[in-house]
Amino acid sequence: MTQVSMRVDGVSYTDEVEPRTLLVHHLREALGKVGTVVGCDTSNCGACTVHLDGQAVKSCTVFAVQADGAEVTTIEGIGSQGDLHPVQKAFHEMHGLQCGFCTPGMIMASIDLLKENPNPSETEVREGIEGNLCRCTGYQNIVRAVQQAAGEMSGSSDTLGAQA
Amino acid sequence: MIPAAFEYARPTSVDEALQAVAEGGEDVKIMAGGQSLIPVMRLRLAAPSTVVDLGRVAEMRGVRDDGDALVIGAMTTHAEVITDPLVAQHAKLIAEATETVADRQTRRRGTFGGALAHADPAGDLPAVALALDAEMVVAGPNGRRTVPASEFFVDYLTTTLDEGEILVEIRVPKLAGDWGVRYEKFNRVAQAWSIVAVAAAVRRENGHIAEARIGLTNMGPTPLRASATEAALNGAAASPDAVAAAARSAAEGTSPSSDLNAQADYREHLAQVLTRRAVTAAAGL
Ligand SMILES: Cc1cc2nc3c(=O)[nH]c(=O)nc-3n(C[C@H](O)[C@H](O)[C@H](O)COP(=O)(O)OP(=O)(O)OC[C@H]3O[C@@H](n4cnc5c(N)ncnc54)[C@H](O)[C@@H]3O)c2cc1C
Ligand code: FES
Ligand code: FES
Numbered sequence: 001m002t003q004v005s006m007r008v009d010g011v012s013y014t015d016e017v018e019p020r021t022l023l024v025h026h027l028r029e030a031l032g033k034v035g036t037v038v039g040c041d042t043s044n045c046g047a048c049t050v051h052l053d054g055q056a057v058k059s060c061t062v063f064a065v066q067a068d069g070a071e072v073t074t075i076e077g078i079g080s081q082g083d084l085h086p087v088q089k090a091f092h093e094m095h096g097l098q099c100g101f102c103t104p105g106m107i108m109a110s111i112d113l114l115k116e117n118p119n120p121s122e123t124e125v126r127e128g129i130e131g132n133l134c135r136c137t138g139y140q141n142i143v144r145a146v147q148q149a150a151g152e153m154s155g156s157s158d159t160l161g162a163q164a
Numbered sequence: 165m166i167p168a169a170f171e172y173a174r175p176t177s178v179d180e181a182l183q184a185v186a187e188g189g190e191d192v193k194i195m196a197g198g199q200s201l202i203p204v205m206r207l208r209l210a211a212p213s214t215v216v217d218l219g220r221v222a223e224m225r226g227v228r229d230d231g232d233a234l235v236i237g238a239m240t241t242h243a244e245v246i247t248d249p250l251v252a253q254h255a256k257l258i259a260e261a262t263e264t265v266a267d268r269q270t271r272r273r274g275t276f277g278g279a280l281a282h283a284d285p286a287g288d289l290p291a292v293a294l295a296l297d298a299e300m301v302v303a304g305p306n307g308r309r310t311v312p313a314s315e316f317f318v319d320y321l322t323t324t325l326d327e328g329e330i331l332v333e334i335r336v337p338k339l340a341g342d343w344g345v346r347y348e349k350f351n352r353v354a355q356a357w358s359i360v361a362v363a364a365a366v367r368r369e370n371g372h373i374a375e376a377r378i379g380l381t382n383m384g385p386t387p388l389r390a391s392a393t394e395a396a397l398n399g400a401a402a403s404p405d406a407v408a409a410a411a412r413s414a415a416e417g418t419s420p421s422s423d424l425n426a427q428a429d430y431r432e433h434l435a436q437v438l439t440r441r442a443v444t445a446a447a448g449l
Binding site: 002018019020021022025041042043044046049052055056057058060061062063065066109112113128129130131132133 | 165166167168169170171172174198199202203205206207215217219243266267268269270272273354355
């Protein structure tokens with residue numbers, strides 16, 4: 001067993017883990033962060049996406065020991081019931097989900113994309129979230145949601161300016 | 165699935181890493197970004213007894229200018245390579261190819277050195293390293309040696325790296341003169357590996373092609389140079405017709421496999437088409 005410490009959604013944890021423990025299993029099983037899900041066995045689906053030191057990664061393809069000393073943000077740490085993150089709000093409003101299984105990963109990948117490119121074109125959104133698979137929506141509304149969130153996040157001052 | 169249990173070592177220098185690898189015995193595995201290793205461990209296709217994680221070896225990360233060459237640390241991530249100003253200036257072909265690798269999340273963890281050491285025939289970066297005449301700096305128990313890319317890739321998933329050796333950094337000669345570059349990748353779905361891809365660097369001089377370097381991805385168990393096309397382009401007119409004619413020999417000397425994605429003859433066809441496109445774009449035509 002190896003000792004690991006990490007801050008997850010703003011709270012510090014220190015635990016003993018087996019080196020083979022995947023970060024996603026540590027988050028779900030040891031820390032109860034079950035908002036992050038596992039959708040595949042092949043590092044393809046992106047459902048498990050979290051931010052590791054601010055960058056989107058597939059938490060099923062990182063060992064918990066590699067995250068020792070890191071800051072982890074999961075879908076549970078970006079907003080709250082009454083105060084959703086703009087990307088969460090946009091997925092809700094634009095119907096960017098059906099079964100919802102891909103949604104935690106889609107949202108975490110989208111936030112990462114928007115940080116790098118605050119105003120992505122449709123193609124840039126599709127390429128930006130290519131690491132996330134959705135079996136329900138056909139992606140159309142997911143792309144719309146990301147673009148709506150982009151407008152709200154980067155353009156909020158523009159919108160206010162336009163109204164004034 | 166959950167990987168089989170292993171011992172974990174996390175060195176912070178190349179010397180410590182070499183020692184950890186030596187102590188790890190026969191079943192030791194080096195881990196860089198883990199983006200190829202962890203998936204195969206999850207499927208239990210690999211079950212090393214010890215994993216040596218290079219993630220904290222700071223000296224292996226980053227890009228530096230070394231006169232006529234660029235030196236890229238093996239642990240530099242794909243995402244770092246894509247945004248690095250030195251790479252953009254002196255080795256744009258690497259950045260262009262790296263942008264096509266996997267997806268945003270995988271590029272945040274996967275490394276340049278890991279992709280070369282892994283030596284997957286469908287991997288995008290070996291052919292680029294070969295086209296740019298890169299050199300691999302390898303550290304082992306008896307010191308360091310430098311291996312040209314043309315000798316580094318030996319077979320399917322196999323390099324000249326011996327047991328106990330670590331790929332430390334990659335020296336990429338800067339392109340001097342008026343070069344254009346292009347990476348043309350053919351695949352069918354998001355985050356997919358290349359069915360075939362072509363890396364081209366072309367130097368133009370007075371309306372002619374003075375030099376062309378062409379690397380082929382997935383046209384055999386190792387990356388290959390399209391030597392016949394390179395020779396045909398040497399001194400050729402920089403015209404679409406001349407490029408198209410030269411590209412017809414792109415698959416000469418290759419030995420592509422047949423698999424679920426493509427038959428060998430289709431790959432040969434793709435190599436010609438993609439070579440024409442890549443050289444045309446690199447030559448600015
Ligand atoms: C969903 C997905 C899609 C992908 N698509 C593509 C793609 O389209 N194109 C592409 O090129 N790649 C693709 N990859 C692979 C990706 O580029 C990997 O990052 C890369 O192949 C391996 O890099 P790594 O740093 O993760 O190495 P690791 O997985 O850590 O290691 C890979 C192998 O190399 C050895 N190794 C690593 N570093 C060293 C070193 N410094 N010295 C000695 N040995 C070393 C390891 O022992 C291991 O055997 C994909 C991966 C995933 C998960
Ligand atoms: S669970 Fe599918 S990529 Fe992580
Ligand atoms: S909403 Fe069901 S997988 Fe995306």
